[in-house]
Amino acid sequence: MVAESRGKNQLLNKVAEIYDWLDEQIRLTDGLVIRCDGCGRCCDFEVFDHRLFVTPPELMYLAANLGDENLKPMPDSRCPYHLICECTVYEYRFAGCRIFSCKGDADFQSRLSESALKKFKSICTEFKIPYRYTDLATALENISKL
Numbered sequence: 001m002v003a004e005s006r007g008k009n010q011l012l013n014k015v016a017e018i019y020d021w022l023d024e025q026i027r028l029t030d031g032l033v034i035r036c037d038g039c040g041r042c043c044d045f046e047v048f049d050h051r052l053f054v055t056p057p058e059l060m061y062l063a064a065n066l067g068d069e070n071l072k073p074m075p076d077s078r079c080p081y082h083l084i085c086e087c088t089v090y091e092y093r094f095a096g097c098r099i100f101s102c103k104g105d106a107d108f109q110s111r112l113s114e115s116a117l118k119k120f121k122s123i124c125t126e127f128k129i130p131y132r133y134t135d136l137a138t139a140l141e142n143i144s145k146l
Contacts, residue, residue, distance in 0.1 A: 015061040034104040046077030055120040074137040
């Protein structure tokens with residue numbers, strides 16, 4: 001049991017390191033490459049005509065920080081954690097949320113996404129977790145199967 005707990009803590013720490021790395025990469029652009037007004041329009045995926053995809057380590061990180069009882073399904077096209085122009089899980093938000101900006105440089109965002117996905121895939125390999133890149137609605141529906 002202790003070894004399992006230690007392994008989970010190591011996994012969660014690695015996800016936090018990736019998020020810190022992403023935040024630093026974005027901070028280094030000094031707002032020139034990623035510009036966000038924080039309006040939350042992109043959190044309504046159907047209206048904005050895009051999808052948010054997540055990985056198992058990201059879901060595990062969210063669940064560990066929110067608690068299983070606070071995980072929400074996604075009954076419509078809006079992220080269930082976005083309420084009244086505010087992300088209620090901002091500190092624990094997914095890589096795609098950190099990277100994407102409707103006013104951002106698409107090439108930079110794409111390169112940063114690819115780098116982050118390689119890191120998440122590496123975590124899956126290291127911890128023997130099946131790697132899946134799943135849209136948020138499906139991932140939240142199946143989160144209990146992780």
